[in-house]
Amino acid sequence: xxxxxFRRSLRDKRLLSLKAHPSKKREDEILRVAKSSVVxxxxxxxxxxxxxxxxxxxxxxxxxxxxxxxxxxGIVTATDIINxxxxxxxxxxxxxxxxxxxxxxINEPIKLIMIKKVVSVKTSAxxxxxxxxxxxxxxxxxxxxxxxxxxxxxxxxxxxxxxxxDRISGVTVAQLMSKKVVTALQKTTIFEAEKTMxxxxxxxxxxxxxxxxxxxxTTMDIIRFFGSGKVFKYLKSDAIIQVLNxxxxxxxxxxxxxxxPNEDVGQAAKIMQEKNIGALPVVKxxxxxxxxxxxxxxxxxx
Numbered sequence: 001x002x003x004x005x006f007r008r009s010l011r012d013k014r015l016l017s018l019k020a021h022p023s024k025k026r027e028d029e030i031l032r033v034a035k036s037s038v039v040x041x042x043x044x045x046x047x048x049x050x051x052x053x054x055x056x057x058x059x060x061x062x063x064x065x066x067x068x069x070x071x072x073x074g075i076v077t078a079t080d081i082i083n084x085x086x087x088x089x090x091x092x093x094x095x096x097x098x099x100x101x102x103x104x105x106i107n108e109p110i111k112l113i114m115i116k117k118v119v120s121v122k123t124s125a126x127x128x129x130x131x132x133x134x135x136x137x138x139x140x141x142x143x144x145x146x147x148x149x150x151x152x153x154x155x156x157x158x159x160x161x162x163x164x165x166d167r168i169s170g171v172t173v174a175q176l177m178s179k180k181v182v183t184a185l186q187k188t189t190i191f192e193a194e195k196t197m198x199x200x201x202x203x204x205x206x207x208x209x210x211x212x213x214x215x216x217x218t219t220m221d222i223i224r225f226f227g228s229g230k231v232f233k234y235l236k237s238d239a240i241i242q243v244l245n246x247x248x249x250x251x252x253x254x255x256x257x258x259x260x261p262n263e264d265v266g267q268a269a270k271i272m273q274e275k276n277i278g279a280l281p282v283v284k285x286x287x288x289x290x291x292x293x294x295x296x297x298x299x300x301x302x
Contacts, residue, residue, distance in 0.1 A: 034155035040065040043111035055227030074114035078219040087194030157294035164269040174261035177290035191244035215252035
């Protein structure tokens with residue numbers, strides 16, 4: 001079945017449509033869905049402070065704004081941090097500029113690794129416009145700015161997924177889930193997990209043993225790990241390599257929430273909302289059969 005025919009079959013089931021009649025649209029539509037209690041950072045904020053803010057607040061992305069004008073200048077995500085601390089190309093900055101000293105590297109300002117060309121939406125934008133941008137640019141969230149480019153809110157995949165909680169019927173998890181799941185093993189180290197996430201573009205990896213899910217490691221687990229006082233001591237002594245060789249399972253979530261392939265996707269959205277998680281491994285006969293994430297809900301939006 002082609003993608004368009006699949007979406008057409010889903011639309012026939014009277015799923016949620018975000019294309020409201022023009023006369024019913026409101027100027028603040030996106031602000032009713034986006035998080036208005038957005039936290040921003042100045043470009044001069046030390047990278048380690050950004051890590052601690054993300055770890056303590058549970059934010060996967062933080063807009064970078066001018067402290068005076070409050071205008072948007074960049075954005076940093078948990079993936080950018082992991083990329084910098086060993087997972088990808090940004091790690092070369094530490095190797096070249098700081099001779100491998102992660103302690104020196106994390107005290108640099110966040111502007112060193114932030115994304116400068118930020119994709120954002122205006123406060124007057126419609127939800128479907130934001131979704132189209134996220135799909136087109138492969139982004140998990142967008143800052144919402146006013147006419148003067150000042151950050152007013154942030155809209156994320158999670159905000160969109162929450163709209164579906166208990167609202168859809170007749171579509172199963174199996175229809176939306178990804179069947180080819182990139183996983184980690186019991187022996188996979190934090191460093192290896194970082195590299196897999198960065199190079200393959202995933203924010204989470206189920207950890208399996210004999211086909212069964214025994215844990216799940218996410219970018220936020222790694223951020224919280226780096227933000228802990230214990231790891232800071234290793235960073236200060238530049239003995240981080242032995243820490244990066246820690247098995248990912250040690251910092252992963254062990255009590256993994258899963259779902260069956262025949263469950264309704266509305267139930268999946270409800271579970272994600274209640275547990276405040278971004279994905280559910282799909283299990284059939286106790287074995288991993290796939291994974292459904294917040295992004296998968298985009299597939300059924302007109």
